[in-house]
Amino acid sequence: MTRQIEPDSPETKRTTSSGDKRKKVRPGRIRERNRERILMAAEKEFSQNGFGATTVQKIADRAGLPKSNVLYYFSNKKRIYYALMDDIMGRWNEMFSKIQPEDDPATTLASFIHAKVELSRTHPLASRLFALEIIQGAPVLKDHLSTTMREWVQARAGVIQQWIDAGRMAPVDPVQLILLIWSSTQHYADFQVQILAIEDKSEYTESDFQHAADFLTSVILRGCGLAP
Amino acid sequence: MTRQIEPDSPETKRTTSSGDKRKKVRPGRIRERNRERILMAAEKEFSQNGFGATTVQKIADRAGLPKSNVLYYFSNKKRIYYALMDDIMGRWNEMFSKIQPEDDPATTLASFIHAKVELSRTHPLASRLFALEIIQGAPVLKDHLSTTMREWVQARAGVIQQWIDAGRMAPVDPVQLILLIWSSTQHYADFQVQILAIEDKSEYTESDFQHAADFLTSVILRGCGLAP
DNA sequence: AAAAAACTGGACTATTTGGTCAGGAAATTG
DNA sequence: CAATTTCCTGACCAAATAGTCCAGTTTTTT
Numbered sequence A, B: 001m002t003r004q005i006e007p008d009s010p011e012t013k014r015t016t017s018s019g020d021k022r023k024k025v026r027p028g029r030i031r032e033r034n035r036e037r038i039l040m041a042a043e044k045e046f047s048q049n050g051f052g053a054t055t056v057q058k059i060a061d062r063a064g065l066p067k068s069n070v071l072y073y074f075s076n077k078k079r080i081y082y083a084l085m086d087d088i089m090g091r092w093n094e095m096f097s098k099i100q101p102e103d104d105p106a107t108t109l110a111s112f113i114h115a116k117v118e119l120s121r122t123h124p125l126a127s128r129l130f131a132l133e134i135i136q137g138a139p140v141l142k143d144h145l146s147t148t149m150r151e152w153v154q155a156r157a158g159v160i161q162q163w164i165d166a167g168r169m170a171p172v173d174p175v176q177l178i179l180l181i182w183s184s185t186q187h188y189a190d191f192q193v194q195i196l197a198i199e200d201k202s203e204y205t206e207s208d209f210q211h212a213a214d215f216l217t218s219v220i221l222r223g224c225g226l227a228p
Numbered sequence C: 001a002a003a004a005a006a007c008t009g010g011a012c013t014a015t016t017t018g019g020t021c022a023g024g025a026a027a028t029t030g
Numbered sequence D: 001c002a003a004t005t006t007c008c009t010g011a012c013c014a015a016a017t018a019g020t021c022c023a024g025t026t027t028t029t030t
Helices: A030-053 A056-063 A067-073 A077-095 A105-122 A124-135 A142-165 A174-190 A192-199 A206-223 B030-053 B056-063 B067-073 B077-095 B105-122 B124-135 B142-165 B174-190 B192-199 B206-223
Strands: none
Touching: A030 A056, A030 A067, A030 A077, A030 A124, A030 B030, A056 A067, A077 A105, A077 A124, A077 A142, A105 A124, A105 A174, A105 A206, A124 A174, A124 B124, A124 B174, A142 A174, A142 B192, A174 A192, A174 A206, A174 B124, A174 B174, A174 B192, A174 B206, A192 B142, A192 B174, A206 B174, A206 B206, B030 B056, B030 B067, B030 B077, B030 B124, B056 B067, B077 B105, B077 B124, B077 B142, B105 B124, B105 B174, B105 B206, B124 B174, B142 B174, B174 B192, B174 B206
């Protein structure tokens, strides 16, 4: 996808295309690996402390690099943050395919729910980082929200509305439905600590996510008149 | 309710009971008014920047007081944060009454949803502050989550289970149901910017919340087999 | 009205922060 | 192999920060 997030100027000369992780580190190609390390460290730090309270030094320590090296790759703290946001939005964009009016509402919604829960499971840090950004007023992503993401939602909402008009599901507000799915799934990553505390567990198992996805699917589908 | 949050030592001598806002300022009772100003300013700043990135100076500026004065009322930054968390948990505790097995499931759930949406509407900053705390690992509230809040949820879940056993609603996981309601309602405060951007509005109206509450009620009740 | 308590605010400090920079190491190239 | 380009880093700095201190002022109590 195209890079849209970085407002200032290009972050640093990119010798290789970014975005594809875990590439086998070819000798002499330290660069990619370091960049990746920094981003992973930054994701952890930012999602734990927020942008303002994260120090470049802590990112550097976690990445096992000297601070000046981190600032060599990303000329300043904001650029690291932008790069992360970019990655996150990219991943989110790739994940969910188009939906068609001909598709089956039940299967489509179910697979959307599962995909979103899966995203919470596999990328909890990214999810939390996104949540922090939004809660704090989306200083970086505001534009993205009112363009790309808005169109994304409107397109899906349109199809859902067609399903409703065709009498294939109950008449519920499509945008609200998307928000409901979004929030209830996102929750499993963002409020992990709360859920674990309430359920008296120390960590999620894979089947917890399975269970959550099944629960959400059954309630929401029934709530949309798509199950008995 | 009892004050449980403040871990260190008592914050400062409290001459009057806190928690009750907007008391008419009696002459000479500057204290309450200043305390309140500071807490309101801090709520705004913390919920916008998180704990670490909020400076005492900014709180002071917003409260219209000199920094040293703020530090006179609250001996350090943490104490301000604790006081806020305390208020938030207190409000949350007061808000939701006990539920009984004899109650009607549909009405009870509906009024819970409405109350929670209402809380998002009237106290968005508190909601976001709570969300920030949880996302960042609940350093302050962790204990509270695994005791008070856990019991709160378990008690409600027990009643819901009784409803299910009595065949008064569909067999859904009660804890998951509470989480679903929690997350979907909380969302309206926490992700306000995202929702506004997606719906292309500049601010919520009262009827937006009404609409949201109605939507959630209808889908979730139907999802629990509590509506046709 | 005097003494005590509560409050105010400017000056100060030790520490931390983001970011710069000059020069050295390593790789690449001719 | 030498020249050139790329990559890396320790030392440094100006700005900002949480919190202290204390001398003075206002309010409350006696």
